[in-house]
Amino acid sequence: MxxxxxxxxxxxxxxxxxQERHADGGPKDITAMKKPHKAVVYQVFTRLFGNTQTTNKPWGTLEENGVGKFADFTPEALRAIRDLGVTHIWYTGVPHHALVTDYSDYGISPDDPDVIKGRAGSPYAVKDYYNVNPDLATDPANRLEEFRALVRRTHKAGMQVIIDIVPNHVARNYEGATTPEGSQPFGADDDTSVAYRPDNDFYYIPGEAFRVPEWRDGYQPLGGQPHPLADGRYEEDPARWTGNGSRLAQPDMNDWYETIKVNYGVSPDGAYAFDTLPGEYAERDVAAHQAFWEGREVPPSWQKFRDIALFWIGLGVDGFRYDMAEMVPVEFWSYLNSGIKAANPEAFLMAEVYNPGLYREYIHKGKMDYLYDKVELYDSLKHIMKGYGWTDHIPVVLRGQTDIEHHLLHFLENHDEQRIASPEFAGDARLGMPAMVVSATLTTSPTMVYFGQEVGEPGAEDAGFGKPSRTSIFDYIGVPHHQRWMNGGAFDGGASTDSEKALRDFYSRLLNFTVGSRALMxxxxxxxxxxxxxxxxxxxxxxxxxxxxxxxxxxxxxxxxxxxxxxxxxxxxxxxxxxxxxxxxxxxxxxxxxxxxxxxxxxxxxxxxxxxxxxxxxxxxxxxxx
The missing domain is CATH 2.60.40.1180 (Golgi alpha-mannosidase II)
Structure with a gap:
């Protein structure tokens, strides 16, 4: 034996x-052929990165707690990120999403706090896919050009740009106000008298109006602070399905009530109104996938999202991070990703898929480059860091991933996960050091680091909607450990503690080694x-x-x-x-x-x-x- x-x-x-191979030894197409060196993705929550204010009042306004801007990513900031060993920056929260701050002076319609999480809003409740969050601009009237300038600066610093696309749902009040002429925003042509039609963008609940969730456990929008629109009502008649799939006109407060689910041509009973991919397309390249969809009728939501992705590619964006990709049919991903790769063969496409049973389907048929390795490697390393896991489980995980290891992106933190330094996780950022070495060197896949991770940010603030252990993505808040590294805009760690400097030095040494190592590929x-x-x-x-x-x-x-x-x-x-x-x-x-x-x-x-x-x-x- x-x-x-x-x-x-x-x-x-x-x-x-x-090159990956079939069991018979023949070459097998893979979406992303291995590069000479590893990629390192640095996720920044764009709204928080450059904020220097330290008030951190729960439910604080933009004026009270401050907000970061595109302009805060100066050449000095970008050079410091690149020097950390970063190859790609994922600017989280760029597309224009619903938020409470009033920008009506710029022709932007106000948003209702009753269907917004936090005061700054969820980046995953996109209101206009053809524009950017006005919070991020020095001049909101010029916000898209400010983003273009950020893309140019990032490229000049030697890194590539990734932004979010959220395919499963959009904001409850999606408008698409800057949708280009000749295109229609989501839902503009829907027949709202029926629950489902293949060419509708949303699902409806005919005869019932939307009702705001029933709040409990002491929760109130904006923490109970007064606001003219925070009245327990939101006009939507008929009601639409909620983003997580709830079919209730009054979703629960724990549902994704701020969003509505997009219809991809899947009927309420699960039937498909589009052609399914034959099994052999798991082995065919993106050109074959693009040819498969050429001339075929697809739901209008597919076309809209492809147009959106190509719009951002046209602005110089180098790739996308897809939210909750497994909630969308794999055929759509074949259609979208093959179209993106036709425009930019080197586009970097990564996605959330949490069901390991779907990994190969979404990699090979869906033409994803990279999927989160959350429920296998991340969870295993988390248990080890917390003290009760055994390293014996690591090779067991890898043994089940041999054929797709390159496609499973590794991380120890992101905006959805607890900070390593939080008491709810490890309580000490140093406990992540051995796990980070293993995560970054174990396979040929990319490594992802969340901003502040490299200086031990614990996510301790009670921000409002967002609670401690995770840096809030819903609120205006400062990030203290990260702010000390920013050092008032010098981005040199001059205000960092000795332990924070030592941790960042460790991350810099490790990541720079990985991006230059031939053996790790x-x-x-x-x-x-x-x-x-x-x-x-x-x-x-x-x-x-x-x-x-x-x-x-x-x-x-x-x-x-x-x-x-x-x-x-x-x-x-x-x-x-x-x-x-x-x-x-x-x-x-x-x-x-x-x-x-x-x-x-x-x-x-x-x-x-x-x-x-x-x-x-x-x-x-x-x-x-x-």
Whole structure:
């Protein structure tokens, strides 16, 4: 029987070839062929990034709590982000969404707090897909040109631009006020007398008017502060289905009541009003997918979203992050993504899909480049960071992802997840350091970092609608640890604490190494189980693996214990020594993060050992010189 290592070696050696293959050995199309180096996505909540005000009053107004602008992403700010090791910036919350602040002087209709979450509004309740959030502009009348200037600055700084597209739902009060001539906003041509028609953009509840949710547990819009439109009413007759699928005219307060669900030609009983993709299209390239849809009739919502995506591509946007993609039929993604790739073959397309059973469908048929690896790797690492998870589970996760590992984007924080430093998660940002090394070096997939993560932001503010542990995406709020790094616009960490500076230095060292490493785009083999079996003093709070591409070879070891050091002779099994072509002898190992620990690989009798000492929460990336 083959050893576990042999099985993993034989299955993952293909990764170093740069092309996935079928079981019969033939080449297989993949949406995003592996690049020479890893990508690093830096998610910024655009409204919060440049805000320097520190009032942080719950439910505070823009004037009280402040707001960041496109202009805050100065060349100095962008250079500092690039120096962190970032290749792509995801500017979260760019499309114009519903918000309470009054911009009627700029010809923008007011929004009703009864169907808005927070005072600043949810970025996932888009009101106009052809414009940007007026909060983000120095001059709201010139807001789209200010965004274009941001795109140009980002490109000049050497990074690419990603923004959100939210396909499943739009704001309850969607208007599309700046929709180009010749196009129609969502819902403009709907027949509202019927619950469903294939060519309607929304679903309706004929004969019933919308009713604002019944608030409970002390909640009131705006925290109960007075507002002329906060009267418990919102005019919508007939009512429309809510974004999360609720078919009630009065959705629950925990529903996505601020949004309405988009109709993709799927009837209430689940029947499709569009052609389904034959199974073999999972193996065909984007050109074949585009040809499949050419001349076929599709629902008008599909066409509208494709026009929207191509509009932003035309403004210089390099890619999209798709919200809740699994709530939309995979055929739509084939249609949309093949159209985007025809306009920009290098577009970077990533999406939320939380059901692992759908991963391959949305990658191969839907032509997604990258999906969140949330419920498998992220959740496993979270449990380990919290102290009760075992590193033994990591290779189990990878074994089930061998064929799609490149497409599963890794992260430890984003706007939906708790901050590592929050008491509700780990309570100490340093506990994320070994997990970050593993997350960033384990596979060929991109790595994502959420702004403030690199300085240990705990998300402690009671912002209003948004509650502590997650930095609020609904409120005007300052982000204290991040603000200290901003240092009044110098973006140099001059006001950061020593611990914040040390953490950012760690992230910078790690991410810059990953984007320059050839080995991290090659093969992987687990040596964890081998060492658990053969190495005294090695246990389930340590994790080890190897990565290589040709003669560029890495040994990576992480200690997840915060109060315990380890000392052991890490073992490299014979299969790996033979794969690397090493003969008996001693080989120096260069430590790539800090360069402060020298090591040697000793090979004798076709097996290798490395004498290691690991401090608490320490990781070593050891490179065997070519």
């Amino acid at each position: 083959k050893s576990i290592l042999s099985v993993i070696l034989s299955s993952l050696l293909l990764a170093s070839c740069g 090659g093969a992987y083999a687990d040596i964890h189980y081998y060492n658990k079996e053969h190495t005294p003093g090695y246990d389930h709070r340590v994790y080890s693996f190897v990565r290589w591409e040709g003669s560029d070879r890495l040994v990576i070891v992480s200690n997840f214990e915060k109060d315990r050091s380890y000392a052991f002779d890490l073992r490299l099994p014979g299969e790996l020594i033979r794969e690397w072509g090493l003969s008996d002898g001693t080989y120096p190992l260069q430590e790539m993060l800090y360069g402060n620990k020298s090591s040697q690989l000793k090979v004798a009798g076709a097996a290798g050992t490395v004498a290691l000492e690991l401090d608490p929460l320490e990781s070593l990336i050891l490179r065997l010189p070519e």
